[in-house]
């Protein structure tokens with residue numbers, strides 16, 4: 001098999017062939033990867049802001065076809081088209097039985113991140129990001145992380161459901177439960193932010209204000225449902241948002257850039273009793289400080305948002321249905337289809353603000 005491997009923080013990924021996939025455990029499946037999105041979280045591992053054991057095959061947002069199943073696997077079959085999830089959703093733990101499968105405790109994140117899922121020709125083990133390692137032509141996943149979907153949509157579109165779209169649409173529909181008629185601000189309009197804009201639109205928000213310094217991202221947000229946009233390089237965004245809402249602040253502010261200061265900006269842009277939704281993946285050591293009296297007296301809510309509170313077996317098919325009905329635009333999120341060996345350029349394009357998503361096909 002081929003894969004894009006991170007050997008050293010800050011170094012380009014190396015494209016390696018002749019790798020040998022690990023043997024399947026009884027609970028695992030092997031997929032042929034049909035498409036894999038390049039997400040900001042991959043970059044966070046590559047640049048060290050999210051430390052991970054190395055060497056590691058990056059990638060965690062994929063669609064594939066099941067080519068082999070372990071002996072205990074019962075929910076998926078060879079030939080199934082599946083979208084990958086990076087939560088195992090065992091279905092049996094305290095969290096899973098209470099509809100919080102995104103917080104499933106059956107396989108701790110740390111354990112998944114150190115999983116060795118392939119070997120080099122000389123026998124060195126390669127870890128797999130999020131227990132997936134989707135920048136490859138094959139990957140191994142726990143059965144519970146491979147969610148079957150029935151869809152003829154292009155692979156590049158379906159792949160995005162596995163991380164960015166589930167996270168963003170889920171943040172609006174599941175975590176925040178945006179109310180019809182609401183005013184929403186979205187800080188950061190990359191792949192996740194564009195999906196939040198769409199989730200807010202699907203929920204019936206009246207005003208959706210996209211905040212991003214990159215013109216392409218503001219324009220895309222308008223095409224996907226934003227009613228207004230702000231360029232943070234031209235002024236004080238929280239003050240502008242308060243001004244735009246008759247001095248009240250927005251009902252919901254979503255932080256989707258993974259910048260700690262923007263959590264505070266979101267707080268300052270939100271009305272009394274409103275909600276700040278922390279969607280971005282922040283550096284592991286970052287902290288944020290809130291004014292204690294305002295937190296108490298203004299009754300604003302701070303909502304953590306892990307994977308859009310997504311229940312993958314319920315929500316992946318729901319997202320496919322919304323796309324098929326023309327209510328969720330996946331096509332506009334795919335800026336470029338690339339080959340595996342172009343992944344480093346995809347990181348560059350991401351940082352340059354040239355793309356919403358590059359997808360390896």
Ligand SMILES: [Zn+2]
Pocket residue numbers: 039040041042060061163164
């Ligand atoms: Zn991601």
Ligand SMILES: [Zn+2]
Pocket residue numbers: 089090091092093094095096101104105106
């Ligand atoms: Zn569980």
